[in-house]
Structures are given as C-alpha cells and as structure tokens.
Amino acid sequence: MDYAKLWFVFWAVLWSGYFALDGFDLGVGFSGWLAAEGEEERKNVFSSIGPFWDGNEVWLITAGGATFAAFPAVYACLFSWLYPALFLILFALIARGVSLEFRGKLQSPGWQSFWARTAAVSSFLAALLFGVAFGNLFRGLEIGADGYSGTFFGLLNPYALLTGLLFCAFFFFHGQLWLSFKTAGPVAARAGRLAAKSWYALALLLAVFLAASWLHTGLSGNFIVRRSLLALPLGLVVALAAAKLLLARGLPGKAFLASFVSIALFSLTGFAGLYPALLASRLDPAFSLTVYNSSSSPYTLKLMAAVVLVFLPVAIGYQVWVYRLFRTPLSAGELKKSGLY
Amino acid sequence: MDTLALSRLQFALTAMFHFIFVPLTLGLGWLTAWFETRYALTGDGRWLSLTRFWGKLFLINFALGVVTGITMEFQFGMNWAEYAKYVGDIFGAPLAIEATAAFFLESTFIGVWVFGWERLSKKAHAAAMWIVAFATNMSALWILLANGWMQRPVGYVLRGGRAEMVDFAALLTNPYGWLEFFHTVFAGWVIAGFFVMGVSAWHLLRRNQEDLFKKSFGAGAVFALASSLLVAGVGDLSGVNAAKNQPAKFAAMESVWETRTAAPMALLTIPRLNGEGNAVEALKVPYALSLLAFHSPFAEVKGLSDFLPADRPPVLPVFLSFRTMVALGGLFILLSGAGVWLWRKDQLQNYPFYLKAMVLAIPLPYIAIQLGWIVTEMGRQPWAVYGLMRTAEGVTKTVSTGQVWMSLIGFTLFYSALGIVDIWLLAKYAKKGMEA
Numbered sequence: 079m080d081y082a083k084l085w086f087v088f089w090a091v092l093w094s095g096y097f098a099l100d101g102f103d104l105g106v107g108f109s110g111w112l113a114a115e116g117e118e119e120r121k122n123v124f125s126s127i128g129p130f131w132d133g134n135e136v137w138l139i140t141a142g143g144a145t146f147a148a149f150p151a152v153y154a155c156l157f158s159w160l161y162p163a164l165f166l167i168l169f170a171l172i173a174r175g176v177s178l179e180f181r182g183k184l185q186s187p188g189w190q191s192f193w194a195r196t197a198a199v200s201s202f203l204a205a206l207l208f209g210v211a212f213g214n215l216f217r218g219l220e221i222g223a224d225g226y227s228g229t230f231f232g233l234l235n236p237y238a239l240l241t242g243l244l245f246c247a248f249f250f251f252h253g254q255l256w257l258s259f260k261t262a263g264p265v266a267a268r269a270g271r272l273a274a275k276s277w278y279a280l281a282l283l284l285a286v287f288l289a290a291s292w293l294h295t296g297l298s299g300n301f302i303v304r305r306s307l308l309a310l311p312l313g314l315v316v317a318l319a320a321a322k323l324l325l326a327r328g329l330p331g332k333a334f335l336a337s338f339v340s341i342a343l344f345s346l347t348g349f350a351g352l353y354p355a356l357l358a359s360r361l362d363p364a365f366s367l368t369v370y371n372s373s374s375s376p377y378t379l380k381l382m383a384a385v386v387l388v389f390l391p392v393a394i395g396y397q398v399w400v401y402r403l404f405r406t407p408l409s410a411g412e413l414k415k416s417g418l419y
Numbered sequence: 420m421d422t423l424a425l426s427r428l429q430f431a432l433t434a435m436f437h438f439i440f441v442p443l444t445l446g447l448g449w450l451t452a453w454f455e456t457r458y459a460l461t462g463d464g465r466w467l468s469l470t471r472f473w474g475k476l477f478l479i480n481f482a483l484g485v486v487t488g489i490t491m492e493f494q495f496g497m498n499w500a501e502y503a504k505y506v507g508d509i510f511g512a513p514l515a516i517e518a519t520a521a522f523f524l525e526s527t528f529i530g531v532w533v534f535g536w537e538r539l540s541k542k543a544h545a546a547a548m549w550i551v552a553f554a555t556n557m558s559a560l561w562i563l564l565a566n567g568w569m570q571r572p573v574g575y576v577l578r579g580g581r582a583e584m585v586d587f588a589a590l591l592t593n594p595y596g597w598l599e600f601f602h603t604v605f606a607g608w609v610i611a612g613f614f615v616m617g618v619s620a621w622h623l624l625r626r627n628q629e630d631l632f633k634k635s636f637g638a639g640a641v642f643a644l645a646s647s648l649l650v651a652g653v654g655d656l657s658g659v660n661a662a663k664n665q666p667a668k669f670a671a672m673e674s675v676w677e678t679r680t681a682a683p684m685a686l687l688t689i690p691r692l693n694g695e696g697n698a699v700e701a702l703k704v705p706y707a708l709s710l711l712a713f714h715s716p717f718a719e720v721k722g723l724s725d726f727l728p729a730d731r732p733p734v735l736p737v738f739l740s741f742r743t744m745v746a747l748g749g750l751f752i753l754l755s756g757a758g759v760w761l762w763r764k765d766q767l768q769n770y771p772f773y774l775k776a777m778v779l780a781i782p783l784p785y786i787a788i789q790l791g792w793i794v795t796e797m798g799r800q801p802w803a804v805y806g807l808m809r810t811a812e813g814v815t816k817t818v819s820t821g822q823v824w825m826s827l828i829g830f831t832l833f834y835s836a837l838g839i840v841d842i843w844l845l846a847k848y849a850k851k852g853m854e855a
Contacts, residue, residue, distance in 0.1 A: 129530035132485065136518060136526045142492055143515035150507020150581075157496025157503075158815040164497055165826045169833060172486040176837060179482035183844055226817060374508040375583040385516055393523040400527055403538055415536045417475050 081379035082369040085148040088386055089356070090349035092144055096137035097208070097245075098252075098341040102334070103131040105253020107174060107201025108246075111194065113257050113269040117187070120194060124181065125413050126260040129404045131178060133397055135171070140390075147382050151372035152356045159219065159226040160211060163233060167207045173200035182417075205249045206242045210234065213241025216348045217295050218360030221367075237290055244287050247280040248344065252337050255321070258330040262407055270330055277322050284318070284344075296358060297351030307350050314343040423814045425823040426498040429830060431796075433490050435789055436834050440484035440841070442788055445559060445604055446611025446646070447477045448552030450638060455548055459541040468628075469635055472853040473615065474532070474548070476845060481529065483841050487834070498823065502803055502813030509575050509584035510565055517561035525554035559607070560600050567596020569804050570795070571664045582807065595664060598657045599795070605650040606791060609751055610784040612643025616758055617781035618849045620774040623767055627852050636767060640758035647751040654748065655711075661798070662712035665805055666721040668798035669712060671732045672741040675722045682708035682720040690735050694728075732800045740790040740797075747787040754780060 110123035146153040157164050173196055181193035210233060217237050220228040254276065257269035288311065291297045301307050317340035324333035352358055356372065359365040373379060408416070420428070451474045458466035492514065495503050503511075531539070532547040539547065568574075574589030575582040584590070619636035623629060662669040669675075674690045674697055675682065684707035685700040706716035713720075723731050754777065761767050767774065803810040 129534045132530055133523065133527040136523045139489065139492060139522055140515070140518040142496075143511065143518040146492075146495065146503065146507055147511030147515040150511055151504050153496045153507060153511070154500035154503035154815075157493060158498070158500035158817055161497050161815075161818050161822050162825070164493060165822075165829065168490055168493055169829065171489060172833070172837070175486035176482060176841075179478075180840065180844070183479070183848075374511070375578070377587075378508050378512060378584045381584070381587050382512060382515060385512075385519060389516075389519040389523075393519065393527070396524070397527055400531055403531065404534060408534060409537070412534060412537050416533050417471075417478070 081376055081383055082373040083354075084383055085144075085373060085379050086349075086353060086356070086369045088383070089141070089144060089148065090346055092137065092141035093349070094342040094345035096134075096141050097248075097345050098338045099134040099137055100131070101205075101249045101341050102252040102256040102338075103127040103134055104174070104201045104205045105249035105251070106256055107178075107253070108198045108205065109250045109253050109272070110257060110269075111198060113254065113261075113265050113272055115264070117190075119261075119265050121182075121413065122261050122265055122407065123257060124178065124194075124197075125408050125416075126257060128178075128408070128416070129400065132175075133400065135175070136393075138171075144382070144386070148374050148379055149356055149367075149369075149372050150374060152367050155226065155357055155367060156215075159228070160214075160233065162230045163207060163211055167204060167211070170200045170203040170207060173197075174204060202246065205246045209242035209245025210238045212245075212345075212348065213238030215357065216241065216291065216297055216352065218358040218366075220361060221357065221359035221365045222361050223365065237294060240283070240287055240290060244280075244283045247276065247283050248337075248341050251276050251280050251321075252334070252341060255325065255330055255334040255337050258325070259334060260407060266330070270325060273330075273333075274322070274325055277318075277325075281318065284314075291348075291351070295351070296360075296363075297348065300351055300353055310343050310347040310350055314340050314347055317343060420820070422498075422818055422820050422823050423811055425820060425827055426814050426818075427810065429498065429823065429827045430494055432827070433487065433494065433830055433834070435792070436838065437484065437487040437491055438789065438792065439785065439838065440480050440487065441559075442603075442607035442610045442785070443480050443614055444477060444484055444555050445607030446609070446642065447473060447480070447614065448548065448555050449608070450611060450615060450642060451477055452545060452548040452552050453638065454635075455541075455545040459545045465631055465634065468631055468853040470548075472631075473635065475848055476614075476618075478529075478533065479841060479844050479848060483837060485526065490830070497826075498815050498818065499803075499813045500815040500817070502808065504581065505808055505813070506582045506804060509582055509590065510568060512584060512587070513561045513565040513568070513590065517558055517565075521554045521557040521561060525551055525558060528554070556604055559604050563600040563603060564590060564593065564596040566795075567593045567599050570599070570799060571595035572804050572807050582804075595660060598653060598660050601653045602650060602657050602791070603788075605646045605653060606784065606788045608646035609643055609650055609755075610788060612639045612646055612755060613751070613777075613780055613784045615639030616643060616755070617778050620767075620777040621850070622852060624771060624774050624778070626768075629768070631853050633762070633765075633767060636758065637762040640755055640762050643751065643755035644759050647748065647755050651748050651752065654745070658711055659714060662720065665799065667723065667726050667731055668737070668794075670721055670723045670726075671734045671737040671798055672794060673708060673711075674734055674738040675708065675720060676724050677722040678719065678725050679722070680709070680719045681706055681717045682712070684708040684711065688738070690738055692735070694731075694734055730801065732798050737794055737798045740793040744787050744790040744794065747783055747790075751784060751787070 106123060106127050111120060114120040114123045177193040177197035181190055214233050219226060251273055254269045254273035258266050258273055317336045321333045321336035321340060324336055354368040354370060355366040357367040451470055454466050454473060455470040458470055528547045528550045532551060535544055535547060568590055571593060573593050574584060574586035576585050615635055616639040619632040619639060622632040674688050676696050683703040683705045686702035686704060687699060688697055689699040691698050708720050709716050709718040712718060757773065761770060799805055801809050803813045
C-alpha cells in the first residue's frame with residue numbers, strides 16, 4: 079500500500095472538512111449581522127455558533143499538524159513562502175476567537191459592538207485570506223530550481239482574488255443557511271432570503287472560477303486523464319443546485335447539508351486537480367512538491383494513518399453528538415447561564 | 420538583528436505569552452470538575468456556586484490559551500522551515516496526535532460545558548469538565564513529548580538528509596519528555612492552587628461570602644501543597660536527568676566551570692558577566708553538587724570549561740532563572756503548607772497578614788514556571804535538537820528580516836492589548852464574587 083497517496087487523501091479530507099465546518103461560523107461571523115436587527119437578535123446570531131466554532135477550528139489545527147507530520151517539506155515551504163499571508167491569517171483567527179469570547183463578557187453596548195465589529199472584520203479576512211492562499215495553491219506557485227521566487231503582491235493575482243471572493247460567497251451562503259434553521263423568527267426569515275439572493279452571486283463566481291481553472295491552471299489535466307474524477311465537480315454543481323431548491327421548498331436544514339457537501343466537494347475538486355502535487359510549481363512541474371518527493375517516511379505515514387483512522391472517527395462521533403445535543407436554539411435562560419451573552 | 424535573532428525572540432515572546440494562560444487551565448480544570456462533582460453528588464448549592472465562579476475564570480483564561488496556541492504551531496513552518504524539514508518526520512507526529520487525540524476533545528467539550536447546563540444531567544455536565552481537564556493535560560503530554568524529543572532525540576535515524584522516525588515507542592517512553600510533562604503539569608497545578616488561594620484570600624479579607632471562599636481556599640491550599648511537593652520531587656529527578664543527558668545545561672544551571680568528582684555546591688555563586696568563570700564561589704557544601712546531579716556523593720560533575728564556548732548555553736540567565744525558580748518552589752511549599760494548616764484550624768481570618776501575602780503571591784508561580792522554561796530552552800542552546808541540530812541551522816532562509824520585524828512588532832502590540840484586556844476581565848470577574 080502506498081501510504082503517501084493515502085495521506086494525500088487524508089490531507090485533502092482534513093482541509094475540506096475544515097472549510098465545510100468552520101465555513102459556516104466564519105460566514106455567520108462576517109455576515110450574520112445582516113440578518114439581525116437590534117441587540118436581542120444579534121445575541122441570537124452569535125449564540126447560534128457558540129457551542130460549535132471552537133471544535134470546528136480544531137480541524138484547522140489538525141490539518142496543519144497532519145501536514146507537518148505527513149508532508150514536512152510542504153509544511154515548511156508553504157508556511158515560510160507565504161509568511162506575510164500566514165501571519166495575517168493568524169491575526170484574523172486570533173481576533174475572531176477572542177471577539178467571540180469577549181463580546182458577551184460585559185453588558186455595555188459600546189463593548190459589545192466593538193467586539194461584534196472585530197468578529198465581522200476578522201472572520202471576513204480569514205475567509206478571504208484562506209481563499210487567496212488556496213487560490214494560489216490551485217494556480218501553482220513560482221517554484222524554480224532555487225525555490226520560491228514569488229512576492230507577497232504576486233499572491234494577489236486575479237485568479238487568487240477570485241478564489242478569495244468565491245470562499246467568501248460560499249461562507250456567506252453557508253452562514254446564512256445556518257442561521258435560517260438555527261435561529262428563530264425574523265432572523266431566520268431574513269437569513270433565508272439573504273441566502274437565496276446570495277446564491278446567484280455564488281453560482282456566478284463558481285462558474286467563473288471553474289472556467290478560469292479550466293483555462294488558466296493545470297488543474298484540468300487530471301480530470302481529462304481520469305474522467306471518473308469529474309464526479310467531484312459534477313457533485314458540487316448538483317449539491318449547490320440542491321441547496322437552492324431545498325431552501326425554496328422551506329427545508330433550510332437540508333439545504334445547509336447540501337451546502338456543506340458542496341463546499342467539501344469544491345475543495346476536493348481542487349485537490350484532485352492538484353494531485354500528485356501539494357505545492358505545484360507554475361514554472362515547471364519538476365519543481366513541484368509532490369506526494370513522491372515531500373512525504374514523510376513510510377513508517378511515519380503508516381503510524382499517522384493509524385492515529386487518524388482511530389481518533390478522527392471518534393472525534394467526528396462526539397462532534398456529531400454535540401451538534402445533536404444543541405440542535406435546538408439556546409433559550410434565553412441557557413444564554414444567561416452560559417455567562418457568555 | 421538578523422532573522423535568527425528576531426525569530427528566536429518572536430518564538431520566545433509568543434511562547435511565554437501562550438504560557439501565561441495555559442498553565443492555570445491545567446489545574447483549574449481539575450478543581451472546577453471536583454467542585455461540580457461534589458455538587459452533582461450532594462445537591463448542595465454552595466458547590467454549584469464554586470463551580471460556576473471558578474469555571475468562569477477558567478473560561479476567560481482558556482480563551483487566550485487556545486487562540487495563542489495556533490501561533491505556536493504555525494511558527495514551526497513560518498520561522499523554522501529548515502528545522503521543520505529536517506525533523507518533521509518525527510517531530511510532527513506528536514503535534515498532529517495532540518490535535519487529533521486531545522485538542523478536539525478539549526475544544527468540543529468546553530462548548531458542551533459552557534452551554535449544556537440545561538441539556539445534560541448534573542453528573543453528565545460534571546463529566547464534561549472532567550473530560551476538558553483530562554484533555555488539557557493530555558495536550559500538555561503530547562507537546563512535551565515533542566519538546567522532550569528536542570532535549571533528548573530518540574527513535575530516529577538520519578536518512579536522506581533528515582531525521583526519520585524508526586521507533587515511535589522510544590519517543591513515547593522518552594524519560595526526558597515524561598519528566599518535563601510531570602514537572603510542567605504539576606507546576607501548572609501549583610499556579611491553579613495559588614490562584615484559587617489568592618482570589619479567595621482577597622474575598623476573605625473583605626469578609627465576602629466567607630463560607631464559600633473558605634471552602635475554595637481549602638481546596639486550593641491542599642491542591643497547591645500536594646502539587647508543590649510533587650513538583651519539587653520531579654524537579655530533583657529532572658536535575659539528575661539534565662546532568663545525565665545535557666551536562667552543559669546542568670553546568671550552566673549551577674554555573675560550574677571545573678569538572679570534578681565529589682563536587683561541592685557553592686551556595687553563594689556569582690558568575691562573571693563576561694561569561695567566563697565565577698567571580699564569587701562561597702559557602703561550599705561538600706559533595707552536595709554530586710549528590711544533586713547523580714544522587715551519589717563521589718560522582719563526576721562536568722564543568723563548562725569542558726565545552727567549547729560555541730557549545731555552551733548562555734550561563735547567566737540559565738543560572739539565575741534556575742536559582743530563583745528553586746527558591747520560589749521552596750516558598751510555595753511553606754506558603755501552601757501554612758494555608759492548609761490555618762484552613763484546617765479555621766484560623767484564616769485571624770491572620771490577615773498571611774491572607775494579604777497570599778493575594779500578592781498569585782504571580783509568583785507564574786514567574787517560576789516561566790523561569791523554568793528559560794532554564795529548559797536557553798539551557799539547551801546552542802542546540803534546537805540537542806546534539807543533532809543547532810538553532811541557527813533551523814531558521815527559515817527565505818524570510819527577510821523586514822518580514823520578521825513586522826510580525827514581531829505585530830505580535831507584541833496585538834498580544835499586549837489582548838493580555839491587558841484578558842487580565843482586566845479576569846480581575847473583574849474574580850472581584851465580583853460568587854452567584855448566590
């Protein structure tokens with residue numbers, strides 16, 4: 079068994095899982111305020127992600143740790159080459175985390191609106207920057223014989239910015255869908271309408287992204303050689319269409335699941351196009367960091383595969399249990415008792 | 420400063436800041452879980468008040484511990500890319516296991532605990548805090564097994580220009596990692612004990628909710644005394660471990676220059692500022708250093724003169740940090756011992772001077788734990804991985820000094836602001852007292 083290939087799949091699944099999960103709470107973070115009017119409603123918007131966002135963020139820590147353990151060279155190169163971008167992502171994630179924790183700690187309106195604004199800005203930045211970073215991964219980096227020769231502003235190329243916007247649109251839609259079945263009354267109604275409207279922008283951005291990827295990146299090659307992979311982008315389109323139809327039928331919970339699947343399939347489509355590279359070179363594929371030249375030893379990969387296969391299903395198990403435990407919105411009494419709102 | 424110096428400074432600052440918040444949670448989780456279990460078993464509302472009060476302080480503290488942890492993970496790739504490439508095959512494993520096996524558990528169940536008061540039975544809700552406390556300490560285990568590997572690399576071979584893992588069991592049973600784990604975790608428990616005693620003392624001095632705060636003072640005192648004794652015991656073993664595995668670190672901790680058998684310990688030692696020898700060595704206790712280093716009066720203790728200057732750690736900070744930490748450790752045993760005694764005699768309120776001292780003592784275990792890490796990490800220099808890779812070899816080559824300056828200044832400003840807000844919130848909630 080080729081563990082490096084297996085690990086490419088784990089790597090893709092962990093990042094996809096992270097985007098599909100943290101995507102909705104980042105979306106709620108930067109766009110939830112649009113669905114809320116007044117202090118009480120804003121409180122409900124934040125409390126809808128309260129029990130979940132921290133557990134979702136661990137998917138990022140795990141994806142990062144797994145990259146370190148299974149593809150150390152990728153970890154080292156990605157994080158150091160994109161140093162300023164990673165630094166901004168860190169700041170955004172830290173600011174997002176503390177603003178969610180601090181916001182409800184004081185009952186003063188100025189305090190609460192400051193942290194709500196911080197949460198919005200930092201969630202938006204995190205979504206945009208992850209999109210820009212992965213846009214550049216999909217596009218390929220300027221990796222030559224002497225390593226990386228790109229610049230920070232080179233990272234802000236049109237394709238990467240398009241991917242950044244697409245991430246924001248995905249998370250906006252995802253977050254509004256979450257609110258439309260996880261809050262009560264007027265917030266849910268407004269969120270449902272916002273989700274329905276934003277769907278068109280999302281669909282348009284996705285169409286442009288798919289066309290640009292086909293024409294301007296190396297992602298298409300794998301899909302031409304192995305047509306069965308086309309199931310991923312086709313599934314993505316179907317899931318996204320299903321999300322819209324289910325929402326129109328008044329089934330926002332099911333629409334959310336469809337949007338969850340579409341984000342996961344979107345990421346998997348990108349990773350399937352990249353394979354066997356994790357960091358593709360746009361100068362010459364010979365310089366790409368691939369499963370063949372940048373993975374850990376078979377011993378480490380095997381051990382880490384066992385760790386993931388044992389602990390990840392357990393973690394998913396208790397996370398599912400938590401989602402079920404908190405499937406109904408938190409009551410006013412529960413919010414008061416949490417001491418956070 | 421070059422990228423190396425800047426990256427070291429940034430790693431030190433972000434790690435020390437992270438470690439202002441993490442250690443309290445290592446111990447306060449257990450105490451909160453204990454209070455809640457008493458409540459679940461007896462139904463006595465006073466235990467619920469204790470649970471909710473200390474649980475809130477736990478959370479305010481936990482928030483910053485979590486978010487500043489991401490920085491630590493990312494920096495290995497950002498600033499220490501050569502290190503990450505060279506040792507990632509073995510060093511990455513415990514970090515990934517930490518995330519998968521411990522951090523998921525802790526982050527998921529903290530949400531259950533915060534929001535689940537009315538969705539779980541009393542016992543199940545208390546169990547959520549036990550899980551959080553357990554997972555927090557497990558996180559520490561994996562991180563310290565990773566650090567332990569840097570101190571005493573085991574279970575690897577050099578192949579293809581990097582260190583590859585060949586024996587996970589060796590990494591898992593590395594005594595250096597386990598000693599660090601117990602020493603750090605017990606030290607975190609001391610912090611929690613002193614924090615609980617200090618905050619309770621503040622309220623007892625003002626005669627607020629005396630019944631409740633006496634209860635928590637007692638729990639904090641017993642916990643702190645037991646942990647202070649444990650931390651000292653493990654500390655002794657850690658000294659032997661350092662002498663055996665990292666003789667240069669041990670020599671720097673004691674500022675010993677000449678190698679000799681049956682080595683005495685100079686109680687009063689003042690190292691020269693130029694980093695060569697001691698200006699003063701007085702009050703020598705015969706055999707003491709050999710006993711301390713190897714538990715044997717005639718053992719040979721290596722001195723720093725045996726090492727090339729390029730292979731010596733910075734002596735003065737390591738020496739001063741070590742002495743201060745040990746002195747503080749002794750003080751903790753006395754203070755918490757007195758606390759247990761006064762609490763059992765129900766005499767706390769009759770000794771306001773002691774109570775005031777305990778309020779002022781809150782920062783001391785924090786200082787001790789930071790000093791301990793200075794000993795561990797500076798004492799390992801010039802190595803990133805002892806004997807295998809120098810710190811200077813591990814730094815990222817492609818990052819410019821300008822970029823690191825920017826991130827260093829950014830972290831300093833951002834973290835300072837966060838730290839001030841968080842500590843202010845902690846103080847505010849601590850002073851507010853318990854819900855009836």
